Amino acid sequence: MSKPTLLIVEDEELIRAQLKCGLRDDFTLLFAEHAREALSALKREQPALVCLDLGLLPDPECAEPGLEALDLIMKAAPQTKVVVLTGNGGRGSAVQLGAFDYHHKPIRLHDLKVALQRAAYFQAIEADVEKQRAGEAATPCEGMLGRTSAMQEIFAVVSRIARTDVTVLIQGESGTGKELLARAIHSNSSRDRRPFVAINCGAIPDTLLESELFGHEKGAYTGAHIQRKGRLELAEGGTLFLDEVGEMSALLQVKLLRFLQERAIERVGGREVLRVDARVVAATNKDLKVELQAGRFREDLYYRLSVVNLTLPPLRNRAEDIVLIANAFLQRSDKQHRRKLRFGSSALEAIIHYAWPGNIRELENAVERGVLMARTKFIEARDLGIEVKNDPDLISLREARNRAERNALVDALAKTRGNITQGARLLAVSRPKLHGLIAKYQVNARDFR
Numbered sequence: 125m126s127k128p129t130l131l132i133v134e135d136e137e138l139i140r141a142q143l144k145c146g147l148r149d150d151f152t153l154l155f156a157e158h159a160r161e162a163l164s165a166l167k168r169e170q171p172a173l174v175c176l177d178l179g180l181l182p183d184p185e186c187a188e189p190g191l192e193a194l195d196l197i198m199k200a201a202p203q204t205k206v207v208v209l210t211g212n213g214g215r216g217s218a219v220q221l222g223a224f225d226y227h228h229k230p231i232r233l234h235d236l237k238v239a240l241q242r243a244a245y246f247q248a249i250e251a252d253v254e255k256q257r258a259g260e261a262a263t264p265c266e267g268m269l270g271r272t273s274a275m276q277e278i279f280a281v282v283s284r285i286a287r288t289d290v291t292v293l294i295q296g297e298s299g300t301g302k303e304l305l306a307r308a309i310h311s312n313s314s315r316d317r318r319p320f321v322a323i324n325c326g327a328i329p330d331t332l333l334e335s336e337l338f339g340h341e342k343g344a345y346t347g348a349h350i351q352r353k354g355r356l357e358l359a360e361g362g363t364l365f366l367d368e369v370g371e372m373s374a375l376l377q378v379k380l381l382r383f384l385q386e387r388a389i390e391r392v393g394g395r396e397v398l399r400v401d402a403r404v405v406a407a408t409n410k411d412l413k414v415e416l417q418a419g420r421f422r423e424d425l426y427y428r429l430s431v432v433n434l435t436l437p438p439l440r441n442r443a444e445d446i447v448l449i450a451n452a453f454l455q456r457s458d459k460q461h462r463r464k465l466r467f468g469s470s471a472l473e474a475i476i477h478y479a480w481p482g483n484i485r486e487l488e489n490a491v492e493r494g495v496l497m498a499r500t501k502f503i504e505a506r507d508l509g510i511e512v513k514n515d516p517d518l519i520s521l522r523e524a525r526n527r528a529e530r531n532a533l534v535d536a537l538a539k540t541r542g543n544i545t546q547g548a549r550l551l552a553v554s555r556p557k558l559h560g561l562i563a564k565y566q567v568n569a570r571d572f573r
Contacts, residue, residue, distance in 0.1 A: 127152045128244040129171040133162045133193060134209075135180050139231070143175070146233035151240065159193035166201050172247045173240060174206040178218060179229075191217055198222035202466070203250065205243035207236070220500050224469050246472050249447045265308035268301060269452055270445045273535035273550070274437045278305070285432050286312035291384065293369075293429045294407040296436030299483030302407040303367060305436065309405055310363040318362030321402075323355045325376075326368035334376055335392050344393025356389055359402040369429065370410035370421060377422045384428045404429070439480040439487060443528040449484060450475050453491040454503070461495050468502035478512050530565045533558075542572035 130151035134140050140155055147153060154169055156162035158180065165171070174197055178190030190208070197206060198221055205224040209231065218226060224246070225239045265279055285292065286309050294302045303322060310320045328336055335344075339354030356364055372380065383389050384404065388397050406429045415421035439446060450467070458465055467475070471494065480486055490510050494503040505512070532551060540546035547569075548558040562569060 128173055128247070129154065129169060130173045130175060130240065131156060131162060131165050131169070131171040133157075133159075133174060133176045133180070133197075135177070139177070142231065142233070143236075147237060147240070150237060151244075159196050162193060163196060163200055166197065166204070170201070171204065172251075173243055174204055175209065175236075175240065176206055176223075177209045179209070179211060191221065194218055194221050194223060203247070205247045207239050207243055209236075219468070219502075222466075222502065242469075246469065249472075250451070265305060266311065268304055268308060269448050270442065271448065272437070272442050272444050272531070273539045275442065275445065277539060278434055278436070281432065281434060282309055282312065285309070287314055289403050290431045291403070291429055292405045292432045292434065293412075294405065294434045294436065295412070296407075296409065297438050297483055298409050299485035300436040300438060301484050302409075302436060303365060305434065306363070306365045306405040306407060310365075310403075313363070313403070315362045315403060319359050320363050320365065321355050321359040322365040322367060324367045326371035330373045330376070333372075334379070337376070338379065338389050338391055340392035341394040344391070348393065351391075354389070354391065356383065356400050356402055357398065359400075361401055363403045363405055366404060366406040368408055369406040370408040370412055370415055374422070377425050381422065381425045381428060384425075439483045441531065443476070443531050446475055446480070446487070447472065450487060450491055453488050454495065457492045457495040463495055463498075465495055465498055465501055465503050467494075468504045470505040471503045471508060474505040474508055474510060474512050478510050526565075529561065530567075533561050533565060533567060537567065537569055537572045540572075542569040544569060 128151055130147065131154040132140065132143050132147075133156045134143065135157045144153060144155075151173070154165050154171060156165050162174070162176075166174075176190065176194055176197065178194070180190045180193060194206060194208065197204065202222070206222065207225045207227060208218045208223045209229055210218065210226050211229050224243045227236045227239050265282055268275075268279075270276065270279070282305070292306075292309060294305055296302055306322075307320060310316060323336060325333060335348075335352070335354065337354050337356055339352050339357055340348050342348060342351045366380075379389075383400070387401065388399050390397055412421050412426050412430075416423050416426055439449075454465065454467065457463075475487075475490075482489075490508045491503075493509045494507040497507040497509075498504070499507075533547075536547045536550045540550060544555055544558060548555045551558065553561075561567075
C-alpha cells in the first residue's frame, strides 16, 4: 500500500529535520516554509495531509500567519486533513477554521504520528465516499449506497430479478431500507410506469386491513356507503408492497395466499371474482422461519412470498458503508437547509463507533439534526444527538480498522462459501495473506461451506 503524502508547513529548520526523521517511514513528505509555498505545493502535489505549525514567523501582511495559512489551505483544498502544531493558543480558532486535529508543543513524535495516521484514515474514507458517489448512478438501486459484499450481492440480485414478475420477500431490521429496496425493484422492472402501492400491515387494525387490501362493495358493513377498490386493484399493472407482512392475521394470510395462487380476489361483501395483475413485494422485520415454527405464519404462504429472499444487513454490520451513507445524507440535508457543512473529527468518530439500533433511518435523523445544530461549518459529535457508550477516544484506530477488516473477511468467505482462492481474489490479497487474516480473527473457512 502506498504511503499517504504529507505536506509539512514549518519555518524552523531544526523542527523540519525532527519531523523528517520521525515521519519519513510512514509518509511521503513534502516541505514548505510559508503559506505561499504551501499553496503552490497543494496545487502541484495534492497531498492528502498537511501538518501546519501555527507559530510561523510573522508576515508583514498578516498578524496571525499560522491561522491565515490554515484559512488559505482550507479554502484551496477543503478535503485535505490538516493537523496543526500549537503552543498554548490558537487551538479553538484552528478547529473552527477547519483543522482536523491539533498537537501541543513540544512535539512528541509518537503522539503526532498517531494523530496524522488517524487523519489519513478518515481522509481515505472520504476519498472512497467520493468514488462511490461518482459511481452511484451505475447501481440498480437508486438512493441506496453500499460497498460491502452483502450489499453488492443484493444489488446484483435486483439487477437479475427486477424485470421478472417473481414475488420477493425482503427481510431486515426496522430502518434498514426495505421499502427503498422494494421501490428499486419496481423502478427497474417493466412495471415502472404503473403504480407502486404500499401498505403497512402492522399499522392498520385487522378489521380494516381486509377492506384496505381487497376493497369492499357498497353495504358490505356499517359505514360502507360506496364501493371502494382495495390496494391490490389500485396496484393493477404495477407493484404492491406489503410492509410488515408478518403481522397479518391467519384469515388474511389465507386470502393473500389465494391471490398469489390464482391472481384473483373478491371484494369484502362481494361475490364477483376479479382478476388482478400486480406483482407482490413483501417485507418484514421478523424472522418468518421462527414464526412458522410457532404456528403464527403459514408455511405455504411463506414459500409463495419468498421465491426470492433478500436480507438487508443492519447498519452496525456495514462498517465500510456508514460514513458513505452519512455523507450522502449530509449532502442532501445541506441542500435542503441551505448550509455547507462537513463532519468534524469527533462526529466521524461517533458515527463510526455508535451501534445505530435504528439503522439507516436513525442515521438520517442524526445527520439532519447535526446540520440544524452545528454552530460552525463543522458538525461535531455533540450536534448529532447520539450517545456513544464507549468513549471514542478510548477506541484506537487499530480497533476500528480491525473491525472493518474482520467484517470484510467474513463477507468474502460467506460470498465464496469458504473458498480460499476466490476469497483472496475478492479481497485483492494473496492466499498467504488471507490465511493470515483467518488466523488473526479466528475465523473457520469451513463454517461457510
